[in-house]
Amino acid sequence: MPDEKETIIKLEGLTKKYGFREAESFALNNFDLTVKRGEFIMIMGPSGCGKTTLLNVIGLLDTATSGTYFLNGEPVNRIKSRKKARVRSKKIGFIFQNFNLIPDLPIIENVALPLVYSGFHKTRRLLRASETLERFNLKDKEYYMPYQLSGGQQQRAAIARAIVSKPEIILADEPTGNLDSHSSHIVMEELKRIHSEGNTIIMVTHNPNLTSYATRVINMLDGGIDTDIKTVEDSDLPEPVVVRNRRKKTSKKQKPALPNLRRSKKKKLKKRGKR
Amino acid sequence: MALLLKTHLELAKASLKRNKARSFLTCLGISIGVAAIILILSLMGSIETLIKTQVSNIGSDLIVVRPSVERDTVSKIVDELTSSSAYLKSNLTLEDVKTIKNLENIESVAPLAISVNALSGDNAVPSATVVGTTPDFIKIQNFSLKSGTFLSDSLKTNAAVIGSNLANTLYGTAEPIGKTLTLLGTKFFVVGVLSEIDDPINFNNLDLDNSLFVDAEKLAVTAGSLQIQQINIRAKTTDSLDKTVENIKDSLRLANSGDANFSVSYGDQITHPAGSLLSIISGVLSIVAGISLIVGGIGIMNIMLVSVSERTHEIGIRKAVGASGSNILLQFLFESLILSLFGGILGLVLGYGLAFAVCLVTPFDPYLSWEILLTTFITALSVGLIFGLYPALKAANKNPIYSLKFFR
16 A cells, blocks of 8 residues: 555543532543554543543543543553553653743753753763753753743743653644744644654644644544544655654564573663663 | 752742742741651660679679569560569569679679658658668769768767758758658667769669668668668679679578569660650650651641642643643652752751750750761651652643633
């Protein structure tokens, strides 16, 4: 098949229920969705239609009441919380409406935060965070505290944090919701740049003017999909530049042979190689 | 794993640094408890060392007979020490003293019949320690006389030897030789005054500076009865001390129709009753110190709970960017461990400082040992672990979605 894009997220009959009996309500109701690698999906819809719940379930922060969630072909909605955390730290980057930077940490440490849980040394963490901040023209603000930055700068720092561990998926929950139009434009341009590098972005927004950035626009209503419009063909989606943790595809024969060392040493060497 | 632990340690240190005053005050709570434990252990160690030194100074040929069997269990020691009638239970008699004296390898034997009585000399003393003993007492106990002479076979009747402090209290002078005093209606003449000894804590449980020594037989007649609390024995040679002890036991058992309501000890065993007393005191004081440590621990728990509550949003962010529950648990647990460890170190310094201060005004030397340091270290860490676990678990179990919505 010509240029068939790989499915990265697949949701089948996903249901998220809140409350009991009379107070029962459905944030997601038998929700089906397939996301291809490299898509920039804009999710819109009225308040309470389940947009944020969908994002939380995709980001493994929340668990669906029923249904199946496949991430890279593997069902993940029932895996243990420790493994979910590992998936979050390596494969998913979050961007929030209110930036969610830790107020007591300088910007560089906020950006380096996901790397703490990926097993990076402090020096390497800060180096990587500094490199990422440079991309967002925030290098001179590395050691500023979050409150010393403007809303737009804080959101750019938050985006830097989301991509610092080079995740495959970026989930953005109204990233421009708290920003003026100028800052919104800058933030969207940054997201566009990240998308052009091959990342998959799922973004929730209320602003219809931003849909021009998306390759697919989904309108949600009452926990389901109302409309789903693709503005770009799958074949025209950008190619991923670097995708981490795809070693599964390399067969054992292709793996470089390690000398006959103790298992712990092998692990260390493997880790070093990974970084 | 080591890297992750190091990272958690760094995170914990950083977050504690952010609240320096609060961290210091929390440490202080623990340090007071630890300081109290250090002070008690150090002082008790000092006292025990002091008594052991006294015994070794007196000589390794010293044997002590005490009424009642050896106390092994704590409850028996408590019983022994708390029973007000303990002295009255003594079944040692002057006959036993004579029996022992006639045994092989015995140099000298001195009974100690201790009672508290009112005395009147130039001044009246409502309660003074009166010791009924024999002339051998001075041969066993290496102390000197300031003036006069000790009790002797020719100077037994109505003769009394007086401790230096008691002499001052009773007569207002340190030289009361030839003066009289009245004990239980009987007149005694002061024939000697002891040099100042300043050893209120010793294996005789007797403050020699504040005691009056009279002949045991005379005291028995005066008081109507005699309760011997201890018989001090000096052996001729130390070579067959075991055999001598066995001889003493056998002969006393024989003299008491087979009853063995006494204990014969030598060497380190001599300090046993004083040691038991110290164990009880240190036990009770340790409970008090333990309570203050628990209060300190509750302080840690309280502060950590406040910290968890304040940092709920931060926990949400950390979880969103990839922290697992155990990551959060370790971070908060490390914080409480650091707090308790610093509290422990501060308490150690504070405790030893206090122990040194106390030793300046007491005859003890401060006692330092690795056991005390280890106890402190383990105690402090245990407090941190026990009291930090609940807040850490609470932090680890926080729902990330709820936490992200939580703002200070």
